[in-house]
Amino acid sequence: MHPAKSFRIEDRQTLLAFVRAHPFVTIAAAVGGRPFVAQAPVVVRELDFGEVALDxxxxxxxxxxxxxxxxxRAVALATGPDAYVSPDWxxxxxxxxTWNYVSAEAEGLVAPLSDAEFVALLDDLSAQEEARLSPKKPWTRAKMSPGRFxxxxxxxxxxxxxxxxxxxTFKLSQDKSEADRAGVVKALGDHPMAGLMRGS
Structure with a gap:
């Protein structure tokens, strides 16, 4: 994460909402002395006693x-829009x-799911992503041939x-004057980063 406190986000609900909106994460781990990276879509789980998990x-x-x-142990990184910022702006x-960007980082222990949790993950992941395609009728595994799933x-x-x-890290030029930020927003036009900067 960016070391500057002005860019740091620690509010849990804000971060979980961000991961839900950007669920295709990069997973980084060092196992047996080697670095590994994988990419996977996640389902955010808010569990008992305030615990959070990414399945x-x-x-x-x-x-x-x-x-x-x-x-x-691993770190999962969810990323959103990013944009180069020219000094001319x-x-x-x-x-x-510089570069403006938004990202969230989750660190913890990775372990296997039980069989029931695994099936629930696949069903929930499909439902999560099919919902984004509304008004399309959601796909479910009931459409598959017996045994195929x-x-x-x-x-x-x-x-x-x-x-x-x-x-x-929500780096949205918070360290700049209002006039300088307005110049960046204007130059970015309809880029998603401009919208995020207007809302911050």
Whole structure:
């Protein structure tokens, strides 16, 4: 995460909403002295006693898959819009180029899901993403041939990252004057970053 406090987001509900809106995350881990990266869509779980988890699945051919049973620590990074910011867009002199972006980072232990949790993950993930396609009638596995879903499950492994640390960076030129920020927003036009800057 960016070290500047002005860009840091620590409000849990804000961060969970961000991850729900950007659920395709990058998972980074160092296992056996080697760095690994995987990408996967997640379902956010708010569990008992205030605990939070990110449920996801990996192909059994993924380099991280063999380590899930023994467990490993990982960081999941969700990213949103980003944009290059030219110094020419500021009203102030002697500025340098920078990049505005939004991201959330969750760190914790990854362990396997139970069979029931794994099925629930796949159903919930489909429902989560099908809902984004409304008014389309949602797809469900009931449309699959008998036995096909179970056969396909054998090629993947269900995982849960139990979140111990959750924080984000919403770098939206908060360290600049209102005039300089307005110049960036104007130059970005209809870019999604401009909308985020207007709302911050």
């Amino acid at each position: 996801f699945h990996l192909s059994r051919g993924n380099a991280l898959a063999p380590y899930v049973v023994q467990g490993f 500021y009203g102030s002199a002697d500025q340098v180029p 179970e056969a396909m499950m054998r090629g993947i492994i269900g995982c849960r990252l139990s979140v111990e640390r959750l924080e984000g």
